[in-house]
Amino acid sequence: MNNLFQYVPGKSVIHRMNPITKLLITIVICVAAFLSDRLLFLAGLLAVDLLIGVIGGVANRTWQIFRGLLKIAIFLFLLQVLLTRKGTPVFWIITDQGLLTAGKVVLRLVVVCMPLALMLAVTRISDLTNALVQVLHVPYQYAFTLSTAIRFIPQFMEEMSGIMEAQTARGVAFDKARGLKKFSMILPLCAPLLISSVRRTDQTAAAAEVRGFRLRTRQSGYKRYPFTGVDFGAFVFCGALLAAAIIL
Amino acid sequence: MICFKDLSFTYKGEKAPALSEINLTVEDGGFLGIIGPAGAGKTTLARAITGMIPHHYTGDFYGSVAVNGLDTVDTSIDEISRMVGMVFQDVESQIISPLVEDEILYGLENFGVPREEIPQRMAEALQKVGIADLQERSIASLSGGQRQKVAIASIIALKPQVLVLDEPTGELDPRSSRQIFSLLKELNEEQGITVILIEQKIMLLCEFAKQLAVVSGGKIIRQGNTRDVLAHADELQALGVNCPRVTTLSRMLSEKTGAAQPVCINLEEAEKMVRRLIG
Amino acid sequence: MITLENVSFAYADQGPSVQDVSFRLEKGEFAAILGANGAGKTTTVRLMDGLLKPTSGRVLINDMDTVKSQVSERARKVGFLFQNPDRQICKNTVREEILFGLRTVRGDEGEEALQARTDEVLKDFHFTGDEEPFSLSRGQRQRVALASILAVEPEILILDEPTTGLDYLECCHIMDRIRKMNEEKQVTVIMVCHDMEVVLDYARRALVMAGGRLLADGPVKEIFRNTELMEKASILPPQMIGLGLRLGDGFENADTPEGMAEAVMARRGKGGAGA
Structure with missing residues (x-):
């Protein structure tokens, strides 16, 4: 869990792609998932997600993310199936339409979430923010906010597990509790966590400031992000995917 | 040169002043150690040098601080930061990037260091701090001590004229701490960088700092050459400062x-x- | 008491960080684990409380294997003071913080007894009880954390760099309190500490680690006087011991400034040298 959002170094085609291209692929997959209403097409998109993970050389991570999403997906699926009243009953209170809608909702969720998490695995955050600033002319302040937020995820996790460890050691039974019980035990600990996070954010801002945060211009990034053949190939793929989503 | 004249500062929303009537001069090429009990105002003193006070942390500011003759009130943090580099006490909040390499790059990029110079600067900074092997690693995979070294390297790479460090060796073992102190001494003696070092590790501080300032209750109780200050050991001990x-x-x-x-x-x-x- | 039998531990995707460590800590001991960054000290103390489970070997607390019970169940017996008090403190006042710890592990004793115990601890630590932990200094917060751990009266106290980030006086406050518990209540203490002067002043036994292995185990002063061992473990001995070793000639027995000064004066007396 701790490293679910962390960058995995590599030299795959996906790694070498322009960060903007990767962002585009992510967005296109999301858009396609909402444009199409066909179960088969959604399943196809899922295959595309998994394929990206494999080509990117992060098959393990892809599987991890998939497994994580599956838990939420199953929960949502059951909820949807049990709540849908339309259609003909298949057995008990479950209807054929319920199954179909639930399948689509869940598939859409997985299809949309996977590329976002995968992108973080194959793209350095600094490359993403620098490319956003250089290529798309996004103001640096916004790009910085994004990168800091992502940088905070592992820090937050680390702090949380540190707090839980300390509480366990003094007798709070985190090591015995499961599910909702555990969640209700974590809740009161969130106050100190938030206090320290806010304090920390302010200090991070100060630290960035004394290292020339305001001096940064669009051209400051050390690396440049030109589009290459791989990127144009990806553009064609994105176009095809969108077209398919509209037609199918 | 850094020059404090009758500086008093009270953080916004606080009643008691964090610093009162500070008079302190650090010559170019000086190596000043700052010591004092917790809550004495040491960090506030460091913030005043970098211009974070009064620009980032606001409050009642009396007197003046000048860095190379420029009054910090009239000078932007950007301008001051070109002269003064600062290593923060809380390493976690200082590190901005998820990767070591990017962390070192950050300041270099911002200050517009010529592209062809960057690889050399980065390699040199990492090597000096002794973490050349960590360049490609993610920050999350490092220990507290290693993170502290990354933070120091990221500032050293900027080659500031003045280096302010707020307890930079808290997470380090005695040998690594000594290494960092030796590095500071080298930068100070060979490149003439002014070093201002806040530290609880009194043994190392006394060995390396040329001057000492003892801070307590927002005031400078004693300042001068290290040996002269240490001659008043009784007084220091009464303040809770070890010798x-x-x-x-x-x-x-x-x-x-x-x-x-x-x-x-x-x-x-x-x-x-x-x-x-x-x- | 705690026994480690051939304990090894490796974090996921990493090489072993503790390898084949064995030692036994008797009741009432005061031991310190010494070594450079990355020597495996913190991992070892985490293994001792079962916060980490050994990949091989066994850790026994009072002859009970740590894998056979949960960490939280042991909190009554084993207190753990972390480097960062903020991860432990979760209540708005010092009184509530101490009560919280007591209620968690001594809830069966009834509210009245716990309130009385809280009053006792507050008095002992010179807190009024109404202080808000997050507006206190780091050293004060560490004292709050220590107070709430000692309130439950554990038999074993594990300390992971308890004085990092504290000034000299705060450090003395914390360590004096721990020594008092050790001497009066026979609490077993094991600590990881980077300040060798503190180790010399407080600990009686030292365990030296390097590269995940236990290099040596013995009385603190003996360990510090083993120059070769200190070199191997990248440790600089405390100043007075270092000075004694440099001087040799009987001076190596002094370990405090007082002792050293006396030794010097005694030698001057014998040699008949004038002031």
Whole structure:
């Protein structure tokens, strides 16, 4: 869990792609998932997600993310199936339409979430923010906010597990509790966590400031992000995917 | 040169002043150690040098601080940061990037260091701090001590004229701490960088700093050459500031022999003193 | 008491960080684990409380294997003071913080007894009880954390760099309190500490680690005087011991400035040298 959002170094085609291209692929997959209403097409998109993970050389991570999403997906699926009243009953209170809608909702969720998490695995955050600033002319302040937020995820996790460890050691039974019980035990600990996070954010801002945060211009990034053949190939793929989503 | 003139500062929303009537001058090429109990105002002092006070942390500001003759109130943080580099006490909040390499790059990019110079600067900074092997690693995979070294390297890479460090070795073991102190000494002596170092590790501080300032309750209680300050060991101890044990030994021997012994700051000096005394 | 039998531990995707460590800590001991960054000290103390489970070997607390019970169940017996008090403190006042710890592990004793115990601890630590932990200094917060751990009266106290980030006086406050518990209540103490002067002043036994292995185990002063061992473990001995070793000739027995000064004066007396 701790490293679910962390960058995995590599030299795959996906790694070498322009960060903007990767962002585009992510967005296109999301858009396609909402444009199409066909179960088969959604399943196809899922295959595309998994394929990206494999080509990117992060098959393990892809599987991890998939497994994580599956838990939420199953929960949502059951909820949807049990709540849908339309259609003909298949057995008990479950209807054929319920199954179909639930399948689509869940598939859409997985299809949309996977590329976002995968992108973080194959793209350095600094490359993403620098490319956003250089290529798309996004103001640096916004790009910085994004990168800091992502940088905070592992820090937050680390702090949380540190707090839980300390509480366990003094007798709070985190090591015995499961599910909702555990969640209700974590809740009161969130106050100190938030206090320290806010304090920390302010200090991070100060630290960035004394290292020339305001001096940064669009051209400051050390690396440049030109589009290459791989990127144009990806553009064609994105176009095809969108077209398919509209037609199918 | 850094010059404090009658500086008093109270953080917005606080009643008691964090600093009161600070007068302090650090010459170019100086190596000043700042010591004092917790909550004495040491960090506030560092913030005043970098211009974070009054620009980032607001409050009642009286008197003046000048860095290279520029009044920090009239100078932007950007301009000051080109001269002054600062390593923060809380490493976690100082590190901005998820990767070591990016963390070192960050300041270099912002200050517009020429592209062809960057690889060299980065390699040099990492190597000096002794973490060349960590360049490609993610910050999350590093220990507290390693993170602290990354933070130091990211500032050293900027080659500031003045280096302010707020307890930069808290997470480091004695050997690594000594390494960092030696590096600071090297930067100070060979490149003439002014070093201002806040530190609780009194033994190392006394050995390396040329000058000492003792801060307590927002005031500078004593300042001067390290040895001169240490000569007032009793006064320091009353404030809750420890002295190196060799210094305590020279004070005890002065009392017992009834003759003033030199103020020792390291083992070599203590050995010499004892050998002279026992003939 | 705690026994480690051939304990090894490796974090996921990493090489072993503790390898084949064995030692036994008797009741009432005061031991310190020494070594450079990355020597495996913190991992070892975490293994001792079962916060980490050994990949091989066994850790026994009072002859009970740590894998056979949960960490939280042991909190009554084993107190753990972390480097960062903020991860432990979760209540708005010092009184509530101490009560929280007591209620968690001594809830069966009834509210009245716990309130009385809280009053006792507050008095002992010179807190009024109404202080808000997050507006206190780091050193004060560490004292709050220590107070709430000692309130439950554990038999074993594990300390992971308890004085990092504290000034000299705060450090003395914390360590004096721990020594008092050790001497008066026979609490077993094991600590990881980077300040060798503190180790010399407080600990009686030292365990030296390097590269995940236990290099040596013995009385603190003996360990510090083993120059070769210190070199191997990248440790600089405390100043007075270092000075004694440099001087040799009987001076190596002094370990405090007082002792050293006396030794010097005694030698001057014998040699008849004038002031």
